[in-house]
Amino acid sequence: MPPSTHADDSExxxxxxxxxxxxxxxxxxxxxxxxxxxxxxxxxGSVKKQAEELRPGIGRDIIAAVxxxxxxxxxxxxxxxxxxxxxxxxxxxxELDEGAFADAAVGSADEIPPVTPSSFDPAAIGLNxxxxxxxxxxxxxxxxMSTPMDAVLARRxxxxxxxxxxxxxxxxxxxxxxxxxxxxxSSAQVRDEDPDAVVMLIGAGExxxxxxxxxxxxxxxxxxxxxVYANRVRQxxxxxxxxPDKRLYWLSVPRSRNDRQWEISQLVNExxxxxxxxxxxxxxxxxxxxxxxxxxxxxxxxxxDGRDTIVRDxxxxxxxxxxxxxxxxxxxxxxxxxxxxxxxxx
Amino acid sequence: MLFxxxxxxxxxPIVLFISWALMSRQALWKVFIIAASYVFYGAADPKFCFxxxxxxxxxxxxxxxxxxxxxxxxxxxxxxxxxxxxxLTLGLFKYYGFFTEEVGNVLDSIGLGMPLPLLEVALPxxxxxxxxxxxxxxxxxKRGDAEPASLVDAAVxxxxxxxxxxxxxxxxxxxxxxxxxxxDPNRVAVGAGISLIALGLIKKVAIADSxxxxxxxxxxxxxxxxxxxxxxxxxxxxxxxxxxxFSGYTDIAIGLALLMGFVFPQNFNNPLRSQSFREFxxxxxxxxxxxxxxxxxxxxxxxxxxxxxxxFNLLFTMTLMGLWHGAAWTTTLWGTYNGVMMSIExxxxxxLGRPFPAWVRWFVAINLITAGLVLFRSTDLSQFGVFVExxxxxxxxxxxxxxxxxxxxxxxxxxxxxxxxLQRAQVWIEQRxxxxxxxxxxxxxxxxxxxxxxxxxxxxxxxxx
Numbered sequence: 059m060p061p062s063t064h065a066d067d068s069e070x071x072x073x074x075x076x077x078x079x080x081x082x083x084x085x086x087x088x089x090x091x092x093x094x095x096x097x098x099x100x101x102x103g104s105v106k107k108q109a110e111e112l113r114p115g116i117g118r119d120i121i122a123a124v125x126x127x128x129x130x131x132x133x134x135x136x137x138x139x140x141x142x143x144x145x146x147x148x149x150x151x152x153e154l155d156e157g158a159f160a161d162a163a164v165g166s167a168d169e170i171p172p173v174t175p176s177s178f179d180p181a182a183i184g185l186n187x188x189x190x191x192x193x194x195x196x197x198x199x200x201x202x203m204s205t206p207m208d209a210v211l212a213r214r215x216x217x218x219x220x221x222x223x224x225x226x227x228x229x230x231x232x233x234x235x236x237x238x239x240x241x242x243x244s245s246a247q248v249r250d251e252d253p254d255a256v257v258m259l260i261g262a263g264e265x266x267x268x269x270x271x272x273x274x275x276x277x278x279x280x281x282x283x284x285x286v287y288a289n290r291v292r293q294x295x296x297x298x299x300x301x302p303d304k305r306l307y308w309l310s311v312p313r314s315r316n317d318r319q320w321e322i323s324q325l326v327n328e329x330x331x332x333x334x335x336x337x338x339x340x341x342x343x344x345x346x347x348x349x350x351x352x353x354x355x356x357x358x359x360x361x362x363d364g365r366d367t368i369v370r371d372x373x374x375x376x377x378x379x380x381x382x383x384x385x386x387x388x389x390x391x392x393x394x395x396x397x398x399x400x401x402x403x404x
Numbered sequence: 405m406l407f408x409x410x411x412x413x414x415x416x417p418i419v420l421f422i423s424w425a426l427m428s429r430q431a432l433w434k435v436f437i438i439a440a441s442y443v444f445y446g447a448a449d450p451k452f453c454f455x456x457x458x459x460x461x462x463x464x465x466x467x468x469x470x471x472x473x474x475x476x477x478x479x480x481x482x483x484x485x486x487x488x489x490x491x492l493t494l495g496l497f498k499y500y501g502f503f504t505e506e507v508g509n510v511l512d513s514i515g516l517g518m519p520l521p522l523l524e525v526a527l528p529x530x531x532x533x534x535x536x537x538x539x540x541x542x543x544x545x546k547r548g549d550a551e552p553a554s555l556v557d558a559a560v561x562x563x564x565x566x567x568x569x570x571x572x573x574x575x576x577x578x579x580x581x582x583x584x585x586x587x588d589p590n591r592v593a594v595g596a597g598i599s600l601i602a603l604g605l606i607k608k609v610a611i612a613d614s615x616x617x618x619x620x621x622x623x624x625x626x627x628x629x630x631x632x633x634x635x636x637x638x639x640x641x642x643x644x645x646x647x648x649x650f651s652g653y654t655d656i657a658i659g660l661a662l663l664m665g666f667v668f669p670q671n672f673n674n675p676l677r678s679q680s681f682r683e684f685x686x687x688x689x690x691x692x693x694x695x696x697x698x699x700x701x702x703x704x705x706x707x708x709x710x711x712x713x714x715x716f717n718l719l720f721t722m723t724l725m726g727l728w729h730g731a732a733w734t735t736t737l738w739g740t741y742n743g744v745m746m747s748i749e750x751x752x753x754x755x756l757g758r759p760f761p762a763w764v765r766w767f768v769a770i771n772l773i774t775a776g777l778v779l780f781r782s783t784d785l786s787q788f789g790v791f792v793e794x795x796x797x798x799x800x801x802x803x804x805x806x807x808x809x810x811x812x813x814x815x816x817x818x819x820x821x822x823x824x825x826l827q828r829a830q831v832w833i834e835q836r837x838x839x840x841x842x843x844x845x846x847x848x849x850x851x852x853x854x855x856x857x858x859x860x861x862x863x864x865x866x867x868x869x
Contacts, residue, residue: 145854
């Protein structure tokens with residue numbers, strides 16, 4: 059910064075140097091077209107995949123229309139496989155192998171399912187929770203909704219010697235197993251981290267069509283859809299609850315500003331509640347609806363410590379830092395009934 | 405729309421082809437490029453297109469009024485009104501929440517607590533960049549550095565998609581003359597454009613995002629969970645990340661513009677080899693530095709009104725520059741810190757006897773600059789305090805994986821190495837056959853694309869500014 063002269067510090071003439079080779083504009087068009095063609099041949103399938111991840115609209119329709127032929131071309135040549143083999147080691151992703159939703163066998167129960175002791179949360183039947191379990195490692199996961207709460211929990215628990223693994227899967231959804239299969243993700247998380255407890259908050263992008271048990275697709279939102287969704291949730295829950303001392307804290311999705319989104323969130327929350335029934339001795343359902351949107355009425359801000367404070371992001375869905383602090387408070391309060399931690403610690 | 409995405413990979417070849425096909429018919433070309441730019445901008449949220457259009461029309465009316473005004477006083481008033489409206493728009497979207505919260509805190513602390521209308525306003529992407537460009541337009545017209553353009557030209561200037569969302573901040577006097585005649589289709593720097601796009605993608609996707617994912621984000625989210633070695637690496641890693649993220653974006657933007665026949669100003673010039681804060685700001689985000697120098701610091705009097713006033717001007721200008729980066733105390737104080745350091749440098753010039761060796765000056769400057777950027781990166785002052793406190797606690801190196809350390813070393817090393825061999829290599833690459841360059845660009849995209857996690861490429865850091 060400030061010299062007080064107006065020299066040509068923008069260097070606008072730097073491409074006029076003789077060594078900068080100048081060509082016809084059509085070489086630029088040709089070069090970019092060749093690049094695009096090579097990308098189609100080597101990775102044409104990714105265009106269609108990308109379209110599936112976009113919000114519905116004309117943009118998605120255009121990309122999807124382009125994605126059909128590019129996928130066909132990529133599938134017709136062996137080069138996509140070659141590229142995948144060459145770049146395989148560069149991926150930053152955790153290896154996902156076991157536990158896909160598609161591999162899970164969901165039984166048809168002809169008999170009356172027995173109610174077992176594990177269906178009861180001790181606190182709900184008036185027993186004092188022990189609160190003496192040791193929490194060495196906590197996994198905080200979910201979709202973008204789980205941020206920045208994951209960082210808040212890490213800041214609160216790290217000084218108490220708890221290792222907090224934050225693993226948000228941005229843009230993912232339990233109903234979108236083409237993008238990321240949460241059955242596989244949860245298996246990989248347990249395999250790699252083996253946490254004592256898991257905090258889960260997911261629901262921003264739910265509502266996508268899912269494969270029905272008998273084939274075909276079910277669309278949101280009806281009881282058939284809720285059943286498929288709940289079975290997926292149940293598979294994830296079972297994965298996280300390896301032994302009786304493990305705990306799972308599953309947070310409900312508070313009402314969003316968007317009505318359609320709320321319709322989906324209600325189905326998600328109810329599916330989670332139903333899915334959790336067999337393991338209520340280990341699963342704690344944290345109700346964020348009553349904290350942030352009591353009575354199902356959306357609000358941007360609420361009173362915290364006597365001050366009106368914004369708790370929802372401008373998108374009307376995600377939590378702000380202050381909102382995340384509140385959600386973390388609720389989790390820690392419940393967690394302190396199971397584990398030897400200080401819920402009040404900052 | 406982000407540059408490193410499939411949507412943009414579909415969008416750009418089509419736009420490039422039509423752009424050159426229409427180039428000789430300027431009226432049509434301008435309408436097309438405005439439409440394409442609004443599609444690019446509206447892909448994130450279509451309603452913000454109205455804001456961009458409103459700012460364009462408002463500043464165009466002001467520029468025309470300035471050109472028609474006969475006396476200097478009237479021109480001055482029109483500029484003041486236009487700039488005030490631009491800044492109010494920016495302030496409403498960017499600083500409303502911050503100021504209502506802070507004012508509320510102050511009123512509470514003096515017992516005058518009252519409910520202020522809280523509103524979480526969505527920040528339109530790129531608003532800081534295009535409002536600043538709109539300001540350069542009316543000010544340049546008033547100063548006689550640029551002629552008032554037609555509404556269509558002004559719309560092309562403000563919306564041109566390569567610079568729309570994160571700069572560089574192109575002045576009206578730099579861009580509008582390029583619209584006076586069709587771009588020469590026989591003098592396009594194809595090699596330079598393609599190699600800049602490839603370099604930008606490597607910086608952004610392969611280096612910046614990897615550093616963020618594996619090192620910087622985890623450490624800055626919970627600094628109390630890490631020891632001295634990890635915090636030190638994260639601090640240097642953050643500087644490398646933000647440099648690669650922003651200069652990578654700039655490289656891609658300049659490269660795209662070159663392929664379309666346009667030249668943008670330089671925005672980065674090896675800032676990590678700086679030996680002082682003053683030099684750093686001549687090498688880092690150069691178009692913003694020029695803006696604050698020419699549109700704030702010099703109009704305030706610069707260094708012409710005495711030493712004390714110069715220090716005030718420096719502090720004021722740099723504090724505003726910090727505030728521009730975000731509605732938070734951390735960014736504002738970071739700006740002030742830079743102003744203080746530049747004032748100290750100014751004061752000490754010639755008072756400390758013989759200058760220190762260059763490597764000592766570099767070592768001191770780069771560490772002080774890094775300390776400032778740690779403050780900039782912290783979510784709040786208490787997190788910055790924790791970071792600093794943890795720096796002195798010892799502990800183990802848990803994040804010193806060789807690819808991460810190598811990435812940090814490479815980012816610093818490339819800027820410290822002698823330039824001539826690197827420039828020769830760059831020229832050699834740029835002069836290759838465009839078909840070979842196309843194969844090279846495709847290879848870069850495929851390789852860096854393989855490092856992208858399933859959630860996609862995170863937005864550029866400077867989008868939020």
